[in-house]
Amino acid sequence: MVDALISHYNYWLIIILMMLGLYVVVSRGNLVKKIVGLNIFQTSVFLLYISLGKVSGGTAPILTGKPEAFSNPLPHVLILTAIVVGIATTALGLALVVRIRESYGTIEEDDILISERSQDASDINGSSA
């Protein structure tokens, strides 16, 4: 049991990080903090991919002519793409937060919900009038 914990410590760390990130996204009402949580969550997946490319005793995947064990470079390359996607998502998310702040005057989810509810109510009243 302890052996299983120790020999797979990277996965345990990744799972903890993943749950932390997801928890932050769900529990925080602040829109910027939600994006921070989303970043932690995505980073844990990057680490998952990177750590599964490791071959024990392997070196960097560079052709040296000598027959050596080397780490699998493919997951690393995949994650470069995923990092780019993550940056684009963060940038877009933050841009949206800026616009939300401009039109609602707040970035707290609860306050936004209150002003949206009153807008919903005025929609219904306005239409039935």
Place this chain on the structure above:
Amino acid sequence: MNFIMPHLPVLQVAIPLIAAPICVLFTFGGHRKLAWLFTLAVSWVCFLIAGALLSRVLLDTDISYAIGNWPPPFGIEYRVDPINAFVLLIISGISAIALPFARLSVEKEIETDRHILFYTSYLLCLTGLLGVTITGDAFNIFVFLEISSLSTYVLIATGVRQDRRALTAAYNYLILGTIGATFFVIGIGLLYMVTGTLNIADLAERLQPLSDNRVVHAGFAFIVIGMGLKLALFPMHVWLPNAYTYAPSLVTVFLAATSTKVSVYVLLRFLFTVFGPSYGFVNLTLEFVLLPLAIVAMFAGSITAIFQTNAKRLFAYSSVAQLGYMMLGVALSNIPGLMATILHIFNHALMKGALFMALGCVMYRLGTISLGSMKGLGRSMPWTMAALILGGLSLIGVPGTVGFISKWHLILGTLEAGFWPIAILIVASSLLAVIYIWKIVEVAYLENEINQEKTLNEAPISMLAPLWVLVILNFYFGIDADLTTWVARNVAETFLGGGS
């Protein structure tokens, strides 16, 4: 021509991808109309390519295209078979029909200085959706999924000129969409961990002996949940109503008709091609997870739709119910059930395309789509409202419309599986659709007009023409369903015949 033909699979994606940055160049000099014409031309080229691909795979064999000439499974492979050629045709076809409608609608609903960037995002969204569908590489699906999602968030947020809630709708979709896509990529990572391959055909082969592997089970769960979020499967649909309601009309038409369908396709691909119904855990998931959720979606979506006061939100909730029908067909996992899903992917694109386009026409003239303001609209905008009602009939599943064809096969599927109570539930939930369509009939035809001081005109012909094309297609494929059922049967048999 012979020089181009073998490269059609890659051109399908590369043309809109390259067109997007070219479109930005129209900003110099502000050629808004040119940007629209350019997008329209690109859409039509994509549509023609998709048509050529579909006819080739139906009459000939599947196409495998190695990107950069790296042979699969090492390089990225684009693989075209009847199912994804069919989905490609739906995506590009809806885009080709929706864009003539787009110019006036976009002119009205989006800030003038944003038009060119709007069309650029639209092209990127089209690229992403086509890419997800055509690629035969699991990680590539994620990349294209994110291309389409990121541009979708932008497109939804452009609805801010009408209503600031478009911003929060886009933000919520961004959070949930990213979680969904990340779950999907975790699943792909776990499968890669066990098999060491990302090519879908290769994955399917290497997963065969691994049906008891825990990592494979976990990967499967992550993929199903991730795609469930993207396709708005019932408890994960919360992003959908607001996103559809506050997005500009064109975006709603395009998203409702294509984006969730692409996720349904990816789920089908993983359930039936990669894992296959012979896996015990796939069957368990279908029967004990997807089947109940699909039935709850059918009712929850329709019942919530009845109580909406905003016409767009009403049809957004009805989309949740319709996705329930699609998932029900998947969950039955017999030939008529799967045929119903594939037919409904096509049929629902036609009906929701028509319905949201009709609402776009209302928005263009009225500036709002709340039911209260549509009173008596049947008299001032007869063509638009008639289209809305005819689309609604198709949604209910009246014989002679496409809705009937998909529900017919769905009921056949439930009977074949021996679940006759579900057949009754399908009919019952269709009756709920009658209620919310009747609400619109009542408002539009039976009540007096409210704005008597300003006379409303019918929507312009450039918006009505594409709308009526879709309405007529709703009836054409409802009466003569030979072509679509043939394709659907072909696809369903490949999926269930343990096809590669």
